[in-house]
Amino acid sequence: MPSHLGVPHTSHAKMIxxxxxxxxxxxxxxxxxxxxxxxxxxxxxxxxxxxxxxxxPPSPGLPQLVTRPRKASNAPRPSRVFRGLGWVITLVIFLYLSRVVVRKNVSLPLVGGWEKTGDFEMVGQYDLPDFPTPIAVTDRRGRSKWTVSIPPTYDFPLTTKEYSDICAKCHEVAAHVRELQGDSHPSQQAQLDYYYQDPYFVDVHEAESHGLLPGMDAQAHQTMAKVPEGHFVGRNETDMVDRPVCTTSMTFVLESPEAGIGPTLMMLWMAYGLAQKENRAFFIDDTRWAYGEYTNLFKAPPVPACNPPPRHEMLPCPHHARHLAVSVATARDTFGHSFDYQYEHPQRNDVTREKPMYNLARAGYEALFHLVDEDRSYVEKRIQELKAKAAVPGESNHDGSIIGVHVRHGDQHPFETQYSATYMPLIRYTEVIQQIIDDAHNASMPDGGDDVVAKQHSQVVLASDNPDVYTSDEFSGSVRAQERIQLASVAHPKPASQDPHVMHKFQEETFGWEGGFFGSMFWNLGRSTHNNADSDGVATVVHSSDATRLRSLIGRSYMLDLAILGRGTDTVICTVSSAGCRLVAVIMGWEKAMGEGNWVNIDGNYLWTGVSI
Known part of the structure; x- marks a missing residue:
């Protein structure tokens, strides 16, 4: 029987x-x-x-979940300050290493200080490089400057390579210092400004006075007494004792990597004119000139009324340095694009465009081109002889024309593309000669006829570095510009019959100037041919007395040719690619050469120019 549920009976029914x-x-x-x-x-x-x-969603009847408390870590942690400092240090190191990698090809000596004097930090001698180079220095406020450090006990003059290296590094260091100062690159107008002054450059004398460079101590003065200080032409030590040091100066170093004397002479003349325009005292150093002493060719130049500065203050760059050293090795810095921009008339397209540069060269010629007495006397005598040959007897007749011709062969080739790998044909010279004679004497008689007598008395005066040109058919009727010093060709004798099984004494090969002037021949003057195998291929100058005497004779011969062509002829025909051609134009004078058109260039449509870089 199923069980019954017991339900209590109450007065109120219980319900959920x-x-x-x-x-x-x-x-x-x-x-x-x-x-x-x-x-x-x-x-x-x-x-x-x-x-x-x-x-x-969670049931409303359930309690909310309680967050479990975090368990405390037993490992100690640095504070936020130290962690932030660590990140900053890491970032700085990363940026520094990145900068080093980016600028790894720039070598910049950055010099620190050790003794504070005034507003600057004195640079210790041990901090400076022992070779000439631009350096960056800092003052006490952390501002960067740059200068050129040349050890006071260093030999003067510097080599051509050292001068060119300093000029190349000057641009790098100047740009780096501007970058350190947060300064942008100068504008294009400032870069073309020849007299732009770098605000971050400190001259050597100023750097020493403010403590940026240590200067010379007593030990340095004693050492300098034994160090070569160069040879300044015309300067007498005894007469210069009581004179002060020049405020500003320019020293032209004659040593050149080029064998030809023409480019050096043109640059010398322009440097003198530039120094006069900038009110700088001018000195000439011929210590290692391949042609020997300057006074073997020319008289000593005018000597300034002041002494040259200490040699380590003579800098090749920048141009606004107080004491400037100029040479063929620094031509791009002294006579580069900014120089052309300063001393050209860019709005003109004729020869007057270069007249300011011509005037600089002309000033140098008038002051420096004074041959030694014996050569000067010969030039004057030779010019009189040429005029006598061209003279026509009688007062009413015109004299014949004296036409100078300068032919450059050797290692110098014309600018004209057609002949850039060879030489200008001699027939081109003779055609121009005939044209000049016809223009001068055709229809020149009172009755309108040709002056045949003047044509017959006209003289062709020839100067060339190639002896074979004098004997050519084209110039068979010409005369040499000078016969005092001649570069002759040598006929090679036939070798004598000798027993090949017997040893014979070594004989030097015959030497001549066939083909013209070549730099390799010039540098090998005085060197024996039997030891050519010992040469390492680098051109070295032989400083023996015989080699120097031979080079001096070559230079004198060249100067005699230029003097007679420039002073003793009515018209000169040449190729502007040759430095001798441009020098003759300076000797002739602007009015005669350019104004009257008596300087005739047959090498293309190029105009006269000074320094060719």
Whole structure:
């Protein structure tokens, strides 16, 4: 018999009433999944997990979850300050290493200080490089400057390579210092300004007075007494004792890597004119000139009324340095694009475009081109002889023309493309000669006829570095410009019949100037041919007395030719590619050469120019 439930009987029925917010729907309604998609059984395969991804909200009857407290770490941690400092240090090191990698090809001596004097830091002697180079220095406020450090005990003059290296590094150091100062590159107008002054450059004398450079101590003065200080032409030590040091100066170093004397002479004249324009005292150093002493060719130049500065203050760059050293090795810095921009008339397209440069060269010629007495006397006598040959007897007749011709062969080739790999044909010279004579004497008689007598008395004065030109058919009727010093060709004798099985004494090969002036021949003067195998291929100057005497004779011969062509002829025909041609134009004078058109260039349509770089 089934049991009965015991239900107590009370006056009020006891019932469980659900709260109104209690949702009595099936659980599937909370998931939003239809009933047909729920699993039919625990082992059913048609089952997805959407009901797990979309859980119902927590039951309002359950307590909220309490966050578990974090467990304290036993390992000590640095404070935020130290961590931030570490990141800053790491970033600085990374930037520094990146800068080093980017600028690894720039060698910049950055000098620190050890003794503070005034506003600057004194640079210790041990901090300076022991070779000439631009350096960057810093003052006490951290501002960067740059200067050129040449050890006071260093030999003077510097080599041509050292001068060119300093000029190349000056641009790098100046750009680096501007970058350190946060300054942008100068404008294009400032870069073309020949007299632009770098605000971050400190001259050597100023650097020493402010403590940026140590200067010379007593030991340096004692050492300098034994160090070569160069040879300044015309300067007498005894007469210069009581004179002060020049405020500004320019020293022209004659040593040149080029064998030809023409480019050096043109640059010397222009440097003198430039020094006069800039109010600089002018000195000439001939210590290692391949042609020997300057006074073997010319008289000593005018000596300034002041002494040259200490040798380590003579800098090749920048141009606004107080004491400037100029040479062929520094031509691009002294006579480069900014010089052309300063001393050209860019708005003109004729020969007057170069007249300011011509005037500089002319000033140098008038002051420096004074041959030694014996050569000067010969030039004057030779010019009188040429004029006598061209003179026509009688007062009413015109004299013949004296036409000078300068032919350059050797290692100098014309600018004209057609002949750039060879030489200008001699027939071109003779055609121009005939044209000049015809223009001067055709229809020149009072009756309108040709002056045949003047044509017959006209003289062709020839100067060439190639002896074979004098004997050519084209110039068979010409005369040499000078016969005092001649560069002759040597006929090679036939070798004598000798027994090949017997050793014979070594005989030097015959030497001549066939083909013209070549630099390799010039540098090998005085060197024996039997030891050519010992040469390492580098051109070295032989400083023996015989070699120097031979080079001096070559230079004198060249000067005699130029003097007679420039002073003793009516018209000169030449190729502007040759430095001698451009020098003759300076000797002739502007009015005669350019104004009257008596300087005739047959090498293309090129105009006169000074320094050719």
């Amino acid at each position: 009433i659900s709260p109104p917010r209690l949702n009595l729907r099936r659980a599937a309604s909370y998931t939003g999944v239809p009933n047909e998609k729920l699993p039919l059984s625990a082992t059913s395969s048609s089952f997805n997990f959407n009901h797990l991804l979309f859980s119902p």
